[in-house]
Amino acid sequence: MPGRRCDPGCTCSRHRGGTMPTPEEKRERRRQVQAENWRRRSVADPDGVRAGNRERNARYYESHRDEVVERHRQWRDENPVASWEHSLWYRHKMTAADWQLTWDQQMGRCYLCQEPLDGSRPRAVHIDHDHVCCQPTRSCAGCRRGLAHSRCNRLLSWAGDDPAWLRRVANNLEMANRRLRSQQPAQALIPLAGDDAAAVTPRGEEMS
Numbered sequence: 001m002p003g004r005r006c007d008p009g010c011t012c013s014r015h016r017g018g019t020m021p022t023p024e025e026k027r028e029r030r031r032q033v034q035a036e037n038w039r040r041r042s043v044a045d046p047d048g049v050r051a052g053n054r055e056r057n058a059r060y061y062e063s064h065r066d067e068v069v070e071r072h073r074q075w076r077d078e079n080p081v082a083s084w085e086h087s088l089w090y091r092h093k094m095t096a097a098d099w100q101l102t103w104d105q106q107m108g109r110c111y112l113c114q115e116p117l118d119g120s121r122p123r124a125v126h127i128d129h130d131h132v133c134c135q136p137t138r139s140c141a142g143c144r145r146g147l148a149h150s151r152c153n154r155l156l157s158w159a160g161d162d163p164a165w166l167r168r169v170a171n172n173l174e175m176a177n178r179r180l181r182s183q184q185p186a187q188a189l190i191p192l193a194g195d196d197a198a199a200v201t202p203r204g205e206e207m208s
Contacts, residue, residue, distance in 0.1 A: 084123055092127055092139045102147055111146030112156070126153040131161065 021029070042049050061068055076083040088094050099122070109116055117125050126148050133143030136157075148156075159165050 087123075091137060092129075092144070093141070094127070099147075102144075106147055110149045110152055112148050112152040115149070117147060117149065124150060126150050128153050128156065 129139035
């Protein structure tokens with residue numbers, strides 16, 4: 001029975017001088033074939049590959065949760081700068097250079113209260129953004145408003161990002177402080193506009 005005819009460029013043992021491939025060469029060849037197959041699948045069905053990756057990662061995390069959490073905590077403790085840069089990109093799609101540029105433009109001050117920020121603790125500096133665009137823990141270049149103190153950013157969240165509400169609060173607070181300091185009778189508070197006035201009831205009373 002005639003032997004199998006080899007293709008041009010064949011690397012079988014007969015055309016390689018009669019020597020058998022070593023185990024290391026076999027492993028390297030398998031890695032090359034797997035990498036090529038993975039590349040072809042990624043090009044042919046990128047969405048399917050990403051979905052498969054997410055599913056495998058989720059299964060591994062569920063079965064090794066404690067191990068993964070501890071490994072990540074240890075890595076963050078050993079690599080604080082790299083951990084911050086990773087979080088910066090993952091949450092806000094910003095590089096460290098982008099963050100530094102924003103810091104320089106604001107001259108190291110909170111864009112809301114204009115008081116200095118703590119540059120030695122970049123994780124304590126909040127990146128404020130418009131929540132209409134992105135969810136609370138994410139942001140993009142189209143909705144980022146600037147770097148802010150934690151308290152300033154939380155104040156915006158409590159106020160629902162409503163400048164008019166903040167102005168009313170500030171104006172009425174100033175009037176109340178002036179009245180207390182001058183011991184004058186209370187002045188009329190700045191009224192609410194529109195339907196907001198009907199929704200306000202004294203503390204302890206229910207809305208009708």
